[in-house]
Amino acid sequence: MKTSKQTKAQEKINKKKEKNYQKQVQIIEGALQVFGEKGFEATTISAICKKAKISDATLYEYFNSKEDVLFSIAEYYTGTEIQKLKEVNHYIHDTRERMRMLIQAHLEFYESNPLYSSVALLNLKGNRNFIKSKAYGVVRESTRVFVDTFSEGVEKGIFRDDLDKYLVRNMILGFIEHLVIQWLLIGRPDEISTYRDTIFEMVIRAIEKNNPSPRSLS
Amino acid sequence: MKTSKQTKAQEKINKKKEKNYQKQVQIIEGALQVFGEKGFEATTISAICKKAKISDATLYEYFNSKEDVLFSIAEYYTGTEIQKLKEVNHYIHDTRERMRMLIQAHLEFYESNPLYSSVALLNLKGNRNFIKSKAYGVVRESTRVFVDTFSEGVEKGIFRDDLDKYLVRNMILGFIEHLVIQWLLIGRPDEISTYRDTIFEMVIRAIEKNNPSPRSLS
Amino acid sequence: MKTSKQTKAQEKINKKKEKNYQKQVQIIEGALQVFGEKGFEATTISAICKKAKISDATLYEYFNSKEDVLFSIAEYYTGTEIQKLKEVNHYIHDTRERMRMLIQAHLEFYESNPLYSSVALLNLKGNRNFIKSKAYGVVRESTRVFVDTFSEGVEKGIFRDDLDKYLVRNMILGFIEHLVIQWLLIGRPDEISTYRDTIFEMVIRAIEKNNPSPRSLS
Amino acid sequence: MKTSKQTKAQEKINKKKEKNYQKQVQIIEGALQVFGEKGFEATTISAICKKAKISDATLYEYFNSKEDVLFSIAEYYTGTEIQKLKEVNHYIHDTRERMRMLIQAHLEFYESNPLYSSVALLNLKGNRNFIKSKAYGVVRESTRVFVDTFSEGVEKGIFRDDLDKYLVRNMILGFIEHLVIQWLLIGRPDEISTYRDTIFEMVIRAIEKNNPSPRSLS
DNA sequence: CATGAATGAGAATTCATTCAT
DNA sequence: AATGAATGAATTCTCATTCAT
Numbered sequence: 034m035k036t037s038k039q040t041k042a043q044e045k046i047n048k049k050k051e052k053n054y055q056k057q058v059q060i061i062e063g064a065l066q067v068f069g070e071k072g073f074e075a076t077t078i079s080a081i082c083k084k085a086k087i088s089d090a091t092l093y094e095y096f097n098s099k100e101d102v103l104f105s106i107a108e109y110y111t112g113t114e115i116q117k118l119k120e121v122n123h124y125i126h127d128t129r130e131r132m133r134m135l136i137q138a139h140l141e142f143y144e145s146n147p148l149y150s151s152v153a154l155l156n157l158k159g160n161r162n163f164i165k166s167k168a169y170g171v172v173r174e175s176t177r178v179f180v181d182t183f184s185e186g187v188e189k190g191i192f193r194d195d196l197d198k199y200l201v202r203n204m205i206l207g208f209i210e211h212l213v214i215q216w217l218l219i220g221r222p223d224e225i226s227t228y229r230d231t232i233f234e235m236v237i238r239a240i241e242k243n244n245p246s247p248r249s250l251s
Numbered sequence: 252m253k254t255s256k257q258t259k260a261q262e263k264i265n266k267k268k269e270k271n272y273q274k275q276v277q278i279i280e281g282a283l284q285v286f287g288e289k290g291f292e293a294t295t296i297s298a299i300c301k302k303a304k305i306s307d308a309t310l311y312e313y314f315n316s317k318e319d320v321l322f323s324i325a326e327y328y329t330g331t332e333i334q335k336l337k338e339v340n341h342y343i344h345d346t347r348e349r350m351r352m353l354i355q356a357h358l359e360f361y362e363s364n365p366l367y368s369s370v371a372l373l374n375l376k377g378n379r380n381f382i383k384s385k386a387y388g389v390v391r392e393s394t395r396v397f398v399d400t401f402s403e404g405v406e407k408g409i410f411r412d413d414l415d416k417y418l419v420r421n422m423i424l425g426f427i428e429h430l431v432i433q434w435l436l437i438g439r440p441d442e443i444s445t446y447r448d449t450i451f452e453m454v455i456r457a458i459e460k461n462n463p464s465p466r467s468l469s
Numbered sequence: 470m471k472t473s474k475q476t477k478a479q480e481k482i483n484k485k486k487e488k489n490y491q492k493q494v495q496i497i498e499g500a501l502q503v504f505g506e507k508g509f510e511a512t513t514i515s516a517i518c519k520k521a522k523i524s525d526a527t528l529y530e531y532f533n534s535k536e537d538v539l540f541s542i543a544e545y546y547t548g549t550e551i552q553k554l555k556e557v558n559h560y561i562h563d564t565r566e567r568m569r570m571l572i573q574a575h576l577e578f579y580e581s582n583p584l585y586s587s588v589a590l591l592n593l594k595g596n597r598n599f600i601k602s603k604a605y606g607v608v609r610e611s612t613r614v615f616v617d618t619f620s621e622g623v624e625k626g627i628f629r630d631d632l633d634k635y636l637v638r639n640m641i642l643g644f645i646e647h648l649v650i651q652w653l654l655i656g657r658p659d660e661i662s663t664y665r666d667t668i669f670e671m672v673i674r675a676i677e678k679n680n681p682s683p684r685s686l687s
Numbered sequence: 688m689k690t691s692k693q694t695k696a697q698e699k700i701n702k703k704k705e706k707n708y709q710k711q712v713q714i715i716e717g718a719l720q721v722f723g724e725k726g727f728e729a730t731t732i733s734a735i736c737k738k739a740k741i742s743d744a745t746l747y748e749y750f751n752s753k754e755d756v757l758f759s760i761a762e763y764y765t766g767t768e769i770q771k772l773k774e775v776n777h778y779i780h781d782t783r784e785r786m787r788m789l790i791q792a793h794l795e796f797y798e799s800n801p802l803y804s805s806v807a808l809l810n811l812k813g814n815r816n817f818i819k820s821k822a823y824g825v826v827r828e829s830t831r832v833f834v835d836t837f838s839e840g841v842e843k844g845i846f847r848d849d850l851d852k853y854l855v856r857n858m859i860l861g862f863i864e865h866l867v868i869q870w871l872l873i874g875r876p877d878e879i880s881t882y883r884d885t886i887f888e889m890v891i892r893a894i895e896k897n898n899p900s901p902r903s904l905s
Numbered sequence: 906c907a908t909g910a911a912t913g914a915g916a917a918t919t920c921a922t923t924c925a926t
Numbered sequence: 927a928a929t930g931a932a933t934g935a936a937t938t939c940t941c942a943t944t945c946a947t
Contacts, residue, residue, distance in 0.1 A: 053927085072379065074292050078921060088929045090923080099921065155377040161290065164436050196453070200446060203433065204426045204453060211425025212418075218382050228418060235414070235422060235457040271910085296938065306912045311939065489931085508815065510728050514917060524933045529918070595809035597726065600872050632889070636882060639869065640862045640889060647861025648854075654818050664854060671850070671858060671893040707906090732942060742908045744944080753942065 057095050060085045061109050064102045069148030073103055073156045104168035107157055110149050111168075111175045114142055118178060128186040133233045135178055136205065140226045143213045154214050179205055183240065192240050205236055275313050278303045279327050282320045287366030291321055291374045318380060325375055326386035328367050329393045332360055336396060346404040351451045353396055354423065358444045361431045372432050397423055401458065410458050423454055493531050496521045497545050500538045505584030509539055509592045536598060543593055544604035546585050547611045550578055554614060564622040569669045571614055572641065576662045579649045590650050615641055619676065628676050641672055711749050714739045715763050718756045723802030727757055727810045758822035761811055764803050765822075765829045768796055772832060782840040787887045789832055790859065794880045797867045808868050833859055837894065846894050859890055 063085030067076045078099055082089045096102045118138060125131045143150040157163050157172075179202045186192030209232070216225050281303030285294045296317055300307045314320045336356060343349045361368040375381050375390075397420040404410030427450070434443050499521030503512045514535055518525045532538045554574060561567045579586040593599050593608075615638040622628030645668070652661050717739030721730045732753055736743045750756045772792060779785045797804040811817050811826075833856045840846030863886070870879050 056927095077919085089921085090929050090931095091927080093922070094927075094929095155379070158432065159373040159377055161373070161436065196449065197446075199439075200430070200449060200453075203430050204422075204450075207425035207427070207429025208422045209425070210429065212421050214376065215421065218379065228415075231414065231418060232422075235418075239453040239457045274910095295936090307938085308912050308914095308940080309910080312910070312912095317938070492931095513915090525917085526919080526933050526935095527931080530931075530933095535917070591813035591815070594868065595813055595872075597809070597872065632885065633882075636866075636885060636889075639866050640858075640886075643861035643863070643865025644858045645861070646865065648857050650812065651857065654815065664851075667850065667854060668858075671854075675889040675893045731940085743942085744908045744910095745906080747943070748906075748908095 053095075056087070056091075057105075058109070060087065060092055060095055060102065061106050065106050065110075065148050065152060068103060068106065068156060069151040072151075073099075073160075100162060103152070103156060103160075104163060104166045106149070106152055107163075108168035108171045110146070110153075111172045115171075115175045118175075122178065128182060128189055128191060129237065131182050132179075132186070132237070135182060136209065136233045136236065137226070137229045139209050140213075140229050140232070143209070144216075144224065144226050147217065150213050151217055154210055155217065158210070176202060176206060186240070191242055193242050196240060201240055204239065208232060208236070271313075274305070274309075275323075276327070278305065278310055278313055278320065279324050283324050283328075283366050283370060286321060286324065286374060287369040290369075291317075291378075321370070321374065321378075322381060322384045322386035324367070324370055325381075326389050328364070328371075329386075329390045333389075333393045336393075340396065346400060346407055346409060347455065349400050350397075350404070350454070353400060354427065354451045354454065355444070355447045357427050358431075358447050358450070361427070362434075362442065362444050365435065368431050369435055372428055373435065376428070394420060394424060404458070409460055411460050414458060419458055422457065426450060426454070489531075492523070492527075493541075494545070496523065496528055496531055496538065497542050501542050501546075501584050501588060504539060504542065504592060505587040508587075509535075509596075539588070539592065539596075540599060540602045540604035542585070542588055543599075544607050546582070546589075547604075547608050551607075551611045554611075558614065564618060564625055564627060565673065567618050568615075568622070568673070569665075571618060572645065572669045572672065573662070573665045575645050576649075576665050576668070579645070580652075580660065580662050583653065586649050587653055590646055591653065594646070612638060612642060622676070627678055629678050632676060637676055640675065644668060644672070707749075710741070710745075711759075712763070714741065714746055714749055714756065715760050719760050719764075719802050719806060722757060722760065722810060723805040726805075727753075727814075754816060757806070757810060757814075758817060758820045760803070760806055761817075762822035762825045764800070764807075765826045769825075769829045772829075776832065782836060782843055782845060783891065785836050786833075786840070786891070789836060790863065790887045790890065791880070791883045793863050794867075794883050794886070797863070798870075798878065798880050801871065804867050805871055808864055809871065812864070830856060830860060840894070845896055847896050850894060855894055858893065862886060862890070 060081065063083075064076075064081045066084055067080045071080070076099075078089050078092060081102065082092055085092070092102070096105060118135075121134060121138070122131060125134055143154075153172075163169050180198050183192055183196075183198050183201045187194050187198075212225055212228070212232075215221060222228070278299065281301075282294075282299045284302055285298045289298075294317075296307050296310060299320065300310050303310070310320070314323060336353070339352060339356065340349065343352055361372075371390075381387050398416050401410055401414075401416050401419045405412050405416075430443055430446065430450075433439060440446070496517065499519075500512075500517045502520055503516045507516075512535075514525050514528060517538065518528050521528070528538070532541060554571075557570060557574070558567065561570055579590075589608075599605050616634050619628055619632075619634050619637045623630050623634075648661055648664065648668075651657060658664070714735065717737075718730075718735045720738055721734045725734070730753075732743050732746060735756065736746055739746070746756070750759060772789075775788060775792070776785065779788055797808075807826075817823050834852050837846055837850075837852050837855045841848050841852075866879055866882070866886075869875060876882070
């Protein structure tokens with residue numbers, strides 16, 4: 034089963050593009066709901082198709098496999114989200130403000146899309162195949178704003194120039210995502226976006242320049 | 252048939268404690284290897300038992316289900332790790348140093364136990380049943396050192412008293428775990444413990460007291 | 470995992486009716502053969518499917534479980550038999566003759582369908598779940614002719630009015646079925662329908678009216 | 688599994704006799720309870736042994752298999768019951784009264800031992816292996832009283848001499864057992880021994896001699 | 906005698922996926 | 927384009943039974 038998947042996957046490249054985009058979205062939305070509630074393994078194709086009001090076989094006209102559907106969810110939602118972010122970003126010129134906005138936007142996006150958060154953080158983050166997928170590229174791309182914004186700050190001299198920019202991204206995303214995961218799993222805190230300013234402020238302290246560490250750091 | 256299953260489920264609890272502890276560990280170690288390499292779903296009971304050199308049926312003398320084995324891995328390793336931490340912790344009096352040590356210890360533990368890291372961060376973190384399990388309690392307990400250390404710092408006046416201690420823990424763990432996950436999945440960075448000082452330093456800046464944020468924070 | 474099973478159970482009901490009736494019968498006939506020869510527990514789904522020339526998975530498109538197949542056999546054959554009985558019954562006006570016919574029909578049905586007899590009397594009679602099933606309703610219904618015929622005789626004044634009609638049914642069915650079971654298990658007597666007249670006559674003596682018991686019955 | 692059972696069974700002949708009779712009874716009583724409540728297939732050796740307060744392995748010191756235990760229940764209880772019957776029988780000289788007593792005794796035995804009734808009528812009657820067992824011989828033997836009593840009546844000229852004595856036994860046992868099964872499964876009637884006189888009287892009418900059937904019997 | 910420990914053997918069921926129509 | 931029907935392939939878990947101690 035595992036081996037044959039690989040082989041067949043190649044024969045079926047990009048079935049998607051050719052077909053009705055509308056229906057793809059319909060399926061993705063159905064899948065989001067079921068995956069989000071039950072998790073990937075516990076979800077059946079049948080359940081997705083029932084939500085999407087299509088037959089099981091039809092799903093395979095639009096996607097190559099159950100996992101393809103899962104990954105496509107990320108691609109779709111991230112793509113959509115990136116658009117919004119770019120627009121807002123366009124109007125913000127202050128780097129610090131951009132960073133604040135990014136954190137806020139991420140928190141709010143997760144908070145207002147718990148099903149997607151569940152899929153992304155409980156099912157995708159940790160999926161070894163995901164990182165090989167095209168969808169992962171899109172998701173990764175979407176986090177580049179943090180890297181870029183940090184770099185921008187470094188150039189402007191407001192952020193420390195002795196930090197690995199990817200490590201900074203790690204910190205910010207790790208912080209946010211860990212919080213969201215906890216919120217999803219144990220329901221605490223009630224609202225995560227409440228913390229947006231504190232989080233921003235902690236991040237800023239960690240990365241801002243003229244912010245001498247009181248004692249020398251070994 | 253259905254009803255008797257329910258009944259038996261109750262009788263089954265605590266099958267473990269009564270039996271040979273040695274063999275439990277043997278199974279846990281076999282399972283760690285297979286789960287760590289293939290992931291929970293892709294792992295079969297047979298594979299675990301082959302590694303542990305026991306029959307499939309025997310596994311069920313010691314554990315109630317595949318998931319029980321998974322959770323027990325966390326319980327076992329965390330329990331062991333907590334012991335070590337407590338010992339070291341005992342000899343460190345400086346709060347800052349304690350925090351440094353904790354971060355270092357966590358990073359090194361993950362780095363030197365990639366299989367366990369894989370199980371814990373790719374399979375357990377995100378498992379909705381895990382948080383209901385006894386094992387989760389142990390894991391959670393093990394992270395309390397961060398909360399306690401932070402509180403200690405607050406009391407001593409070296410850490411900010413305007414931060415939610417759980418949020419602080421979130422930041423630290425999120426940061427570390429996100430880094431480890433990336434390391435596991437895409438192999439970067441090569442060595443995560445290299446970053447121990449930078450990470451510590453970023454964390455410290457975020458939580459240390461006499462560290463006025465240069466501009467006012469809205 | 471546990472919860473979703475419950476949910477699915479509800480969705481599953483009535484899988485049958487919607488699908489190809491032809492194939493259902495095909496499966497039922499295959500199952501009859503295997504159940505009839507080996508008994509319920511000793512029969513495997515595989516064996517049934519081999520007889521029915523379908524794959525194991527296909528069986529589950531038409532039935533919900535092995536037990537569902539078993540019960541459906543009874544429903545199917547009883548349903549068919551009831552039809553025949555009703556037709557014949559229609560042309561018989563004499564109550565005594567009707568009773569004779571019923572006994573004869575039952576004996577002959579069992580005798581000419583030993584596989585079904587085996588399933589019905591060795592596997593179903595005594596199955597605690599069966600009485601809760603829909604199929605049981607059909608079977609029960611099919612024995613009502615005995616009750617009705619007896620009542621008819623009572624009304625006409627030819628049968629005793631001091632007997633519980635259900636007890637009468639018990640006697641007749643118990644008599645017949647016990648005989649059939651013996652025939653199935655130890656092969657004696659060779660032919661059960663040989664006894665049709667004797668059985669009828671014994672039954673009649675027990676229930677007929679102007680048939681004073683010689684001595685007083687305490 | 689099926690084939691090896693046969694082979695091994697021969698090696699293990701009569702393990703029973705040599706051992707502690709006390710413990711055998713203890714096991715049989717435990718088994719009666721579990722078999723009686725759950726049925727043969729749904730009963731596990733473990734459950735029996737828990738009731739009997741011995742270890743699973745010990746059961747096999749006294750019995751050769753799970754089925755052996757089942758059959759032994761019948762042997763034990765029937766043996767005990769036969770004793771009682773013989774005693775009572777000894778003091779009854781009237782054939783008709785003997786028949787009345789037998790019916791009454793059977794009904795009362797079943798009614799006061801529902802667990803045994805369940806085992807005997809739901810699990811044993813219909814078990815194809817049972818008839819090959821030694822236990823079956825004992826059970827069969829116990830029903831000979833009906834045959835003998837009927838023969839006695841025939842000799843004395845009070846019972847019809849045109850009836851197959853085994854058919855008579857069939858009628859009586861079938862009647863009684865069918866009633867008991869119904870009582871076990873659907874709980875009706877509330878008390879079966881209430882019917883003892885009616886049943887006796889119906890039986891008597893069917894078999895008594897100077898009891899001319901009103902019309903000629905074809 | 907009693908039993909703790911180990912296991913062989915199986916078997917029902919699930920589901921993603923395919924394909925002819 | 928859509929789908930009803932069919933199935934291959936797999937896997938957890940159960941349990942009667944054995945045997946060394």
